[in-house]
Amino acid sequence: MKKVASGGELSRISLAISVVGSNNEHTPTLIFDEVDVGISGSVAEVVGRKLQELAGKYQILCITHLAQVAAFGHQHLCVSKSQNQEGAQTTVGQLSEAQRVDEVARILGGSSITEKTRNAAEEMIASSRAL
Known part of the structure; x- marks a missing residue:
């Protein structure tokens, strides 16, 4: 399957198998690396719900690049990479609630966070908690 499926597709297959077999699973931690590759919008929201x-x-543990998936997280960690001469x-680092909103807003709108993107991020996070 590795020869015909992308990493994101394999991750989504793993998610589907985990959801279907969750009553029989004995692994305490499940890791999904970029489960959202190649999807958007409502499909990403379904992945977040699952x-x-x-x-x-x-x-x-889920590595994601979509706000629709990130909004469903209970706790957020931000991984950053820097380069210097060495x-x-x-x-x-673990994000505070305010940093979490800013990070979801950054994913939505890029490096410049506006009041509109921040409001949209807050709404997405609030909606995910209501489910």
Whole structure:
């Protein structure tokens, strides 16, 4: 399957198998790397909901580039990479609630966060919690 499916497709297949077999799963942590590649909009929202559903039983680690998926997360970590003369350095930090809103807004609108993108991010996060 690796020869014909992309990494995102394989990750979505893994998500589907995990959802279907979640009652029989004995793994405490499930990792999904860019499960959102090649999807958008309402499909991304469904993926976010399914991940949220699995999070009721397992610890989920999901690397995402879509606000629709990120909004469903319970806790957000931001991974950043910087380069200097000594080499590359990767840092991971837990985001506060305000930083989380800003990060979802940045995913929505790019590096310049406006009041509209921040409001949209807040609404997406609030909607995901209401489910």
